[in-house]
Amino acid sequence: MKAVARLKERFGQAVLLVEEFRGETTVKVERNRLFQVLEYLKAMDEIGFDFLTDLCGVDNLPDKPRFQVVYLLYSFRTNQRLRVKVDVPEKDPHLPSLVSLWKAANWLERETYDMYGIIFDNHPDLTRILMWEGFEGHPMRKDFPLKERDKSIAPAGA
Numbered sequence: 001m002k003a004v005a006r007l008k009e010r011f012g013q014a015v016l017l018v019e020e021f022r023g024e025t026t027v028k029v030e031r032n033r034l035f036q037v038l039e040y041l042k043a044m045d046e047i048g049f050d051f052l053t054d055l056c057g058v059d060n061l062p063d064k065p066r067f068q069v070v071y072l073l074y075s076f077r078t079n080q081r082l083r084v085k086v087d088v089p090e091k092d093p094h095l096p097s098l099v100s101l102w103k104a105a106n107w108l109e110r111e112t113y114d115m116y117g118i119i120f121d122n123h124p125d126l127t128r129i130l131m132w133e134g135f136e137g138h139p140m141r142k143d144f145p146l147k148e149r150d151k152s153i154a155p156a157g158a
Contacts, residue, residue, distance in 0.1 A: 001025050003047045003082060011037055026083040034086050035096040041073060042101055049073035049082055052102035057116035061142040066090040067118060088118055097123040115140035
């Protein structure tokens, strides 16, 4: 994929891994270069991944780093898809917010924050979106106690 070749040329060692499987391309990038990489992918003149289709959290417990965020990008100009992955350590679960690049990131980042506890720095309103405000924990984490899931419904007046 031409976009990946240009990405590797521009960011070198920050592109940690490139995988091709069943016609889909995945790149893994360094966390400290994530924003610049995605900004570059969006702005590529003849390719331009102008649509953030989705982003989601992944809990790899017991593996380290524990968390990962996966960004699914699409280019309307070339009808290409690209998956971008980034590792997020449990002790420092911060990533830059992408709301300034794609408005769709707003709710997607809030969902990932709510379900996994990954913090998106500079997000305009990083508050819970699925769980009620007083809910403790992050229910998609693999170590979240199953017996606590029945508490996911907000009490009256919450």
